[in-house]
Amino acid sequence: MELLNRYQIKNLELKNKIVLPPMDMYSSDDQGYVKNSHLYHYVSRAIGGVGLIIVEATAITLAGRITDNCLGIWSDEHVNSLKEIVDECHQYGAKVGIQINHAGRKCTATSLGTDKIYAPSPLAFNSSYRLPEELAKTEIQSIIKEFGAAAKRADQAGYDLLEIHGAHGYLISEFLSPLTNKRSDEYGGSLENRTRFLKEVLAEVKKNWTEEKPISLRVSAYDYLPEGMQPEDMVKIINQVKGDIDIVHVSSGGVAEAPIKAFPGYQVPLSEVIKKGCDMPTITVGLITESIQVEEILKNKRADLVAIGRGLFRNPYWVNQVAYDNKIDDHEYPEFYQEAYKLRR
Ligand SMILES: Cc1cc2nc3c(=O)[nH]c(=O)nc-3n(C[C@H](O)[C@H](O)[C@H](O)COP(=O)(O)O)c2cc1C
Numbered sequence: 001m002e003l004l005n006r007y008q009i010k011n012l013e014l015k016n017k018i019v020l021p022p023m024d025m026y027s028s029d030d031q032g033y034v035k036n037s038h039l040y041h042y043v044s045r046a047i048g049g050v051g052l053i054i055v056e057a058t059a060i061t062l063a064g065r066i067t068d069n070c071l072g073i074w075s076d077e078h079v080n081s082l083k084e085i086v087d088e089c090h091q092y093g094a095k096v097g098i099q100i101n102h103a104g105r106k107c108t109a110t111s112l113g114t115d116k117i118y119a120p121s122p123l124a125f126n127s128s129y130r131l132p133e134e135l136a137k138t139e140i141q142s143i144i145k146e147f148g149a150a151a152k153r154a155d156q157a158g159y160d161l162l163e164i165h166g167a168h169g170y171l172i173s174e175f176l177s178p179l180t181n182k183r184s185d186e187y188g189g190s191l192e193n194r195t196r197f198l199k200e201v202l203a204e205v206k207k208n209w210t211e212e213k214p215i216s217l218r219v220s221a222y223d224y225l226p227e228g229m230q231p232e233d234m235v236k237i238i239n240q241v242k243g244d245i246d247i248v249h250v251s252s253g254g255v256a257e258a259p260i261k262a263f264p265g266y267q268v269p270l271s272e273v274i275k276k277g278c279d280m281p282t283i284t285v286g287l288i289t290e291s292i293q294v295e296e297i298l299k300n301k302r303a304d305l306v307a308i309g310r311g312l313f314r315n316p317y318w319v320n321q322v323a324y325d326n327k328i329d330d331h332e333y334p335e336f337y338q339e340a341y342k343l344r345r
Pocket residue numbers: 021022023024025056057099165167168218251285286287288307308309310311
């Protein structure tokens with residue numbers, strides 16, 4: 001099966017093409033450390049056969065948290081805690097990435113360090129969110145440094161891949177989208193200016209991340225509104241930064257309230273647009289639950305890797321189950337479960 005084939009990106013070799021996308025468990029406390037629940041969750045998916053696990057949105061600063069219960073990477077003290085996930089998952093052959101994030105105007109945390117929230121422009125997401133302050137240029141520069149510091153900590157913790165969260169209406173995507181960026185300085189206006197923050201973040205990240213290890217950029221390729229980001233705009237943005245990233249994780253929405261009609265594989269066409277328009281490898285995601293869907297996507301080269309989110313929440317052993325159902329005898333089933341996978345013979 002194509003989904004069980006190995007995949008190499010830079011120095012990272014994945015044992016298969018199934019990815020656990022970043023999915024916030026909202027299970028930490030206001031200190032942002034890894035809890036046992038995180039370990040049980042991520043390690044179960046590693047035992048279940050997932051090739052690449054991407055740890056959830058992890059905040060680069062206190063005000064960069066989505067909630068008070070997000071994981072944090074804002075201090076050196078977080079390194080050992082985050083390393084536990086990597087070390088445990090590695091034991092079962094999974095490779096581990098981490099998504100680093102600044103929540104921008106979508107910060108709903110209320111504990112220490114969140115008395116003010118920040119965005120490119122002073123516009124609230126909706127009436128239940130707080131009004132953000134417009135970032136001054138000096139504040140933009142310090143957030144860029146915080147992204148770099150977070151990358152260094154992720155590297156020190158042993159992560160195999162770094163994912164920059166440039167999607168879903170958090171800070172980077174707020175700079176990219178014309179719906180949320182109304183600035184008149186060099187960080188706003190033209191598409192090139194709106195890309196400047198992302199470019200500077202990536203430049204800082206690259207200084208702090210091991211050259212041989214891959215960097216993924218997660219994007220919202222479509223805002224689902226006529227005045228918002230269109231997939232063709234995202235192609236132009238990625239083409240400006242493609243020298244600094246290795247793979248694009250193509251998602252959509254979340255930047256502004258918009259009608260989204262989700263159906264199985266609804267984001268795959270967006271992956272195709274980015275893959276072709278940017279000549280870059282992609283990860284696709286979104287209501288993909290069946291191996292037959294995954295095979296179709298991979299064999300038609302609509303994406304290079306496929307992420308299964310809620311499907312892997314429901315069944316951490318999805319990959320092993322697919323191998324078993326398809327009678328793949330040379331699949332590496334977990335040592336201690338061998339007996340279960342011999343039963344059909
Ligand atoms: C509970 C939950 C938490 C999520 N957290 C994140 C996150 O931390 N970062 C992110 O980029 N996307 C996040 N997402 C989006 C998922 O990564 C994924 O793109 C989405 O669930 C669609 O894939 P699926 O249909 O396979 O679940 C989250 C989704 C859910 C349901």
